[in-house]
Amino acid sequence: MASSANSNIVPKLYRSVMEDVINEVRELFLDEGVDEQVLMELKTLWESKLMQSKAVDGFHTEEQQVLNAQQQQQAQQAQLTQAQSQTQQMLLPPAQQAPQQQVIVQDPKILQHMSATGMSAAATAATLALPTGVTPFQQLITPQGQILQVVRAANGAQYIIQPQQQMVLQQQVLPQMQAGGVQAPVIQQVLTPIQGGLSQQTGVIIQPQQIVLTGNKVQQNTQVMQAAAMAVQQAQGAAQIQAQAQAQPPQQQTQQQQASQQQQPPMMLQVDGAGDTSSEEDEEEEDEYDEDEDEDKEKDGGEDGQVEEEPLNSGDDVSDEEDQELFDTENVVVCQYDKIHRSKNKWKFHLKDGIMNLNGRDYVFSKAIGDAEW
Amino acid sequence: MAYQLYRNTTLGNSLQESLDELIQSQQITPQLALQVLLQFDKAINTALANRVRNRVNFRGSLNTYRFCDNVWTFVLNDVEFREVTDLVKVDKVKIVACDGKNTGSNAAE
Numbered sequence: 001m002a003s004s005a006n007s008n009i010v011p012k013l014y015r016s017v018m019e020d021v022i023n024e025v026r027e028l029f030l031d032e033g034v035d036e037q038v039l040m041e042l043k044t045l046w047e048s049k050l051m052q053s054k055a056v057d058g059f060h061t062e063e064q065q066v067l068n069a070q071q072q073q074q075a076q077q078a079q080l081t082q083a084q085s086q087t088q089q090m091l092l093p094p095a096q097q098a099p100q101q102q103v104i105v106q107d108p109k110i111l112q113h114m115s116a117t118g119m120s121a122a123a124t125a126a127t128l129a130l131p132t133g134v135t136p137f138q139q140l141i142t143p144q145g146q147i148l149q150v151v152r153a154a155n156g157a158q159y160i161i162q163p164q165q166q167m168v169l170q171q172q173v174l175p176q177m178q179a180g181g182v183q184a185p186v187i188q189q190v191l192t193p194i195q196g197g198l199s200q201q202t203g204v205i206i207q208p209q210q211i212v213l214t215g216n217k218v219q220q221n222t223q224v225m226q227a228a229a230m231a232v233q234q235a236q237g238a239a240q241i242q243a244q245a246q247a248q249p250p251q252q253q254t255q256q257q258q259a260s261q262q263q264q265p266p267m268m269l270q271v272d273g274a275g276d277t278s279s280e281e282d283e284e285e286e287d288e289y290d291e292d293e294d295e296d297k298e299k300d301g302g303e304d305g306q307v308e309e310e311p312l313n314s315g316d317d318v319s320d321e322e323d324q325e326l327f328d329t330e331n332v333v334v335c336q337y338d339k340i341h342r343s344k345n346k347w348k349f350h351l352k353d354g355i356m357n358l359n360g361r362d363y364v365f366s367k368a369i370g371d372a373e374w
Numbered sequence: 375m376a377y378q379l380y381r382n383t384t385l386g387n388s389l390q391e392s393l394d395e396l397i398q399s400q401q402i403t404p405q406l407a408l409q410v411l412l413q414f415d416k417a418i419n420t421a422l423a424n425r426v427r428n429r430v431n432f433r434g435s436l437n438t439y440r441f442c443d444n445v446w447t448f449v450l451n452d453v454e455f456r457e458v459t460d461l462v463k464v465d466k467v468k469i470v471a472c473d474g475k476n477t478g479s480n481a482a483e
Contacts, residue, residue: 013425014385020417025410038401042392049388331467334379336474337446347436352474353422355383358462362384365430372436372450
């Protein structure tokens with residue numbers, strides 16, 4: 001493969017830089033009295049943006065863990081769906097039909113559904129707290145006091161993170177909250193019937209890059225809820241902003257966006273149409289002016305040289321830059337120079353320690369030598 | 375201080391965006407964000423200097439050049455970047471290069 005060498009280096013390099021930075025600033029965060037959660041959020045945001053950029057083939061270790069967790073959960077789901085639960089039932093009406101149903105939760109509706117379902121687990125009643133508008137992250141508090149976190153994966157798949165079968169407390173299920181830096185606005189909840197009192201399996205596939213596992217003890221609902229609430233609030237806050245800031249068409253496309261998705265993609269550069277963001281007023285005026293001038297000129301038969309000058313001058317502008325602004329990727333190389341040499345119009349470049357973004361992909365080099373003619 | 379040059383990269387921009395979001399939600403202060411970026415500068419400079427060991431060649435035609443405040447900015451056209459295993463062609467590329475001999479000067483990107 002052409003880019004095998006560089007594409008092996010870059011993800012690891014980025015990972016190591018990220019880890020270094022996060023570790024170094026941990027102290028700074030603590031000094032400022034900022035919670036570690038925020039640091040984790042920063043990391044999550046950072047990673048997710050890197051993923052989105054597709055400039056790197058990055059795979060975070062945590063994400064790999066998530067994928068493993070997904071597989072496990074899927075396997076467990078299949079088992080659980082067969083043995084339907086007794087007392088503990090976390091069911092979404094649509095989800096009841098199939099073992100791995102992905103119900104797209106769209107805020108209030110689904111929440112209502114959730115609360116309406118017969119949740120008769122040992123824990124308390126479920127409350128779904130969805131941030132209004134953007135809801136990348138949802139916290140579900142089941143009637144049984146289990147706090148489920150609905151995580152929106154990067155790929156637009158949202159899953160409710162439900163506790164896996166691990167610890168069994170009498171008739172309570174241990175929810176494993178996974179609060180991740182959720183990206184996708186759409187939440188897909190995969191709920192499976194819960195077996196009587198013991199295990200609660202959820203086809204929760206977590207794709208977000210980072211998932212923070214918060215072990216909760218169902219026994220102490222208040223603690224769980226508090227802890228989860230704190231985590232959720234922070235995540236929600238960040239997630240909201242995330243979601244607001246994220247205008248990811250692919251994510252939105254993969255998800256059924258209906259009423260709940262009130263997110264609007266962030267302002268994108270729009271060059272034409274009603275929402276034109278670039279200042280084309282001047283150009284439009286010029287065009288109109290030119291057209292008028294042309295018409296006048298033709299009518300008048302070209303009286304003076306003045307009439308001819310305007311159209312001539314208008315063509316002097318080089319519209320190169322405008323085309324290039326439209327271009328998605330500006331190929332950029334950011335580096336340091338060892339030596340720049342020129343002979344007549346022959347230039348030689350000796351560069352080092354550079355990061356390149358070419359055709360949307362990232363490359364790095366420790367040395368680069370180039371030639372160009374001016 | 376290390377060059378702030380690398381903030382305008384995929385890695386740097388994603389970090390800045392993330393920090394901006396946290397500032398928006400008032401989870402961190404701008405001052406703290408700045409500290410994080412400074413730390414990022416150090417980390418990326420060190421990583422590039424120590425952890426990367428590959429070489430690239432390129433050839434193209436020079437469209438523009440600028441040398442200001444000890445920073446070279448070039449725009450090249452029809453460029454081929456060649457690594458041992460690799461060939462990447464672009465129609466246009468902008469190269470921004472800070473002085474590699476003196477990393478003491480803190481040049482903005």
